[in-house]
Amino acid sequence: MIAQNSPPSQSDSSSGKVAVNLKINGAAYNLQIEPRVSLLDALRDFAGLTGTKKGCNQGACGACTVLVNGDRINSCLALAVQYQGAEITTIEGLATDGKLHPLQTAFIEHDGFQCGYCTPGQICSAIGMLREFQNNLPSAVSSDLNGKYKFSDEEIRERMSGNLCRCSAYIGITEAIHTAFDQEAR
Amino acid sequence: MKDFSYQKAESVDAAIGLIGQTAGAKFLGGGTNLVDLMRENIERPDAVVDVTHLSADIQQAADGTIRIGAAVKNTALANHKLIRENFPFLSQAILFGASGQIRNMATVGGNLLQRTRCYYFYDSTAQCNKREPGAGCDAIDGINRIHAILGTSDACIATHPSDMCVALAALDARVIVQGSNGSRMIAFNDFHRLPEKTPQIETELRDGELITAIELPRNDFAKRSLYRKVRDRASYAFAVVSVAAALEVENNQIKTVRLALGGVAHKPWRASAAESVLQGLPATEANFQRGAEAELKNAKVFAHNSFKIELVKRTIVSALKELAEQRGTNS
């Protein structure tokens, strides 16, 4: 019996690299890349910013989370070329004057990680999550869509469920978020 | 991922012009599904036309109709006051979908065009009529716990993965599309197709047409609505089944009921059979059960998904019960 892998139609090698100008952590990066390059690969392979991690490359783990104009997104599903002109913030951009962001400190204190691979994504995601909370965005566990939500364990867990941690440091992550953000989330 | 050319459309007309001029071009929204499918070698466009900067408004017309621009992000829609107050189950359905990050990227138009999570559709070595018309369907005799029980065909038993669309199906929403011949309106429940013999054709969109907006006509029933999603883990998982329900009861009789189901069919499934059974009946558990039975009467199950019939029935009954009780406490 003969079986075959069926190949797709042949690619036309039409387009090449284009200029993609990104603003990352306040600095300008002028890259020459193909349009198919994801924001994640642009950061890691072309801008030399490897703090943002590639976990699944399919939008299913959140390791690649970065902030775009303050909103958290999965950079693996984003084409870099779509994000020109936006303020992109990665884990490398969170510490100021060499001083850790309070959430980074809280992650260390509460052991909110083990291997550390999902950590940059968790931290960026939590920062974006705080802003959503402050904007009074409800979540799937909010009992009243038009109420004021409590910054509870359950709310944090649901809102952080887009970031997998296979070491399963979830409890430390939730505690760290409480420590760093309880004040601001009130 | 195949290489492609990229163009950003500055207007709807420009987008339609660009898509017409470029062979093998596709519109690109938030990318949350299309970029994944391109990386999986399932979608292979030669060009993409970025429409994420178009029509991102939510507006209410004088007659109460709410018009949602196709480029509105899922998060923005879920968090909009008009939606939270008037169509709570639409907000809920969105918030039950994917993750915070993905909801921040995904557009409303793109959400309508999500493709199935069928394992065999994603595995390029499997037989799939959706990917390769005529190839056969590996799901029918394969591992099909997540597959459809309503409206299936011999060609395809895949389900539609969207949560948001289930609520839209219950809302008599309208999809506004624009092509080179101008704009037209498609009733939401006609927008997605059943697989029949052509599962590769998933919607009524014609070549080169762009979704520009969703319209939600004003109604009185959706204020009391809810979305129930049953899934294999607590969050960040596609629905095993889901129910969007709205209920309006007057003098203990069902005045209006709206029911739509997710995870059961190739399209967001409007449960019209249940609705017509329930119309005018007293809002009792027994009647809810009767409505659910009517909807599932023609369900067809496969080796691993027979449980879905009972699960859907229970979820329908439970959702309607909760709405009936809510009404009791509120009025």
Add this chain to the structure above:
Amino acid sequence: MRYTSPLELDRPTQQRGHIGKPLNRVDGQLKVKGEATFSAEYTVENLAYAAIVYSSITKGRVTKLDKSIAEKANGVLAVITPETAPRTQKPPTLASRKGASASELLVFQDATVHWNGQPIAIVVAETQDRADEAANLIRVEYETAEAAVSFDALKQTAKLPPNVRREPSEIRIGNAETALNAAEFKVDNLYHTPRCNHNAIESYATVAVWHDDGRLTVFDSTQFVTGFRDTLAAMFGMKPEAIRVIAPFVGGGFGGKGVLWWHTALCVMAAKVVNRPVKLSLSREGTFRATGGRTPSEQRVAIGAGKDGKFVSLIHSSTIATTTHNNFFEQVSFPPRHLYAAKNFYIGQKSINLDTVANTYMRGPGESIGNFSLESAIDELADALKIDPIELRRINEPTQDPTNNRAFSMRNLTLAYQRGAEKFGWKQRPPRSQKQGKWLIGQGVATAYYPHYHFPSSVRVRISADGTAIVQTSAQDMGMGVATVLIQHAAEKLGLPIDRVSFEYGDSNLPRSAIAAASVQTVSNITAIEAAIEKMMRELLAISGANSPLAGLKYEGIEVRDGGIFSKGTPSKGETYRSILQRVGRDSVQAEATEGEPPEMKKFSMGSYGAHFCEVRVNEETGETRVSRWLGSFDCGKIINPKTATSQFRGGIIWGIGMALTEETLFDERKGRIINASLAEYHVPVNLDVPNIDIIYTDIPDKYTSSGAHGVGEIGITGVAAALANAVYNATGKRIRELPITLDKLL
């Protein structure tokens, strides 16, 4: 990786009492800043990128591979097939102790296909996107052969392997079947556990660099740098010294990265072919195709007991799957060998061979799935006997190991249950008796068990004239906290403040550490550290000379504290390391020690234990199960760092929750292919799946291990699935004997 200034946040300066302190991780700053460099992130000049083409058939051979289009694609440097690949020798397997290969198969040397998803071609290109796309353009034809893929079809033909991790595959004590038949109370049921995959968030990645002088450097996401080095040396016919494998940070391993899979060797080959450094990072799908996970199992557990609850018969008869090319018999039969007293035993573990990717170690291999069946059966028997399940366990608590008759080196399981029950508020209520709205509530308990292992390990310890010390070993830290804990341990034993001790690891050029697996790495290295420190103290005494206050003292007469050596008899008499070294004009003194398996391992039954308590809520309408409360009470010897150990226990428990409720690698037997090769469809627990988890531990040292410590990496997961299934039974009255406990099983 080297930590010279380890603790940023709290920087204790005391010189004793490091053991038992909840110190923050020494690598915390790097990790929260995104500065920890993982293997795929090494910047190497002129780097090329590789992508793999995987077989779409299960067995047979590739008859034609058309690479003409791919070769012409933009940026492609080479398409490599077994025909054009460099010749290599058979890779030594981990079991051979000469390497770390997952399988005995020759890698990429002929057209034979052994499993669905086997790599059959590699594309190397200028960028990852270009390599990936070119891989899509390769057309393959196969000749297929009949494959063995169905567990159920083959289980009747299962055979006893020669042994299971050096223990007999079958144990008979008395006549278990006869005793079972005669027993007044009995349970006799079959349990099933599915395939699972590790799914570390960091995928597998390799960067291979060939140097002009023929040496090779490999950055790899491995749990075993020296094992990988030795494997590659054997394959490529090189001296081990010519190869350096580096893995300072590993983004989660859980057993999957302890063995060498094909991609590591393929990357090395590709770098040779294109004569450039190459990076090969598996896609998520690739991790399911080219690396293996947990075997499926079927387990029969039968227990017979008298009215008093005492076991007269314990039967555990199991079948697991492996392949002809790796023979890894996951030790599902271990827990019943050590946990309960019984008059009669039958324990037998059989195996079948499937044509799949090699199965391998996955967190708590054997014990995690073996404890599911055993600890479920105990609960079923307790229910039949109307005895509280904790009491039933106490009644059958053995005074010595029930199957090898050795004394226990340490065993405080009953105490762990007592303390756990108290803290959790354990009270067994009748099944289906608790309800809140539509949620049925239930509680469950189960025993955790994992053997204590010790593998040979080497470390070097050096003290410098400035009074600082460094510990060096090739170890890996995938997040267990090894770097932190070994610094704590060395500082304690050297009598130095934590910030004077640094640690260098993750490099095969360093002394050979035990593998980071089987919960052995920390305990094996602390034994070696103690031996190295003793050697060094003897040398310091020897060189200190007649002018030292130490003159005339023998090793037996000294104590180590306050950064130096002091007389036990006359506490004021002593000298710091710094003073000794400066006085005799030495920059440093160092010692290396290798410690093998201690003789106690053969004398005692050595294990770690625990008691899980949990509460679940099951939605009566939908069958969805959510865990609402957990307490783990452990008996794992002395805990060196409560913070990192607690994270390990919790991590194991959450892995167990995934195993119990959500995780399953779906395997389509028609094609022998995994169909949910994605993190969207393979469900690992998310944050919302996780309840508060309390951890307590006895902290009673094992008298027969260094510092009284045991490993804590695996034990957390063992028993979790049973505790959960028992709680689900308590909530719903339904006994689920097949994992995962998905909602359809509870409708």
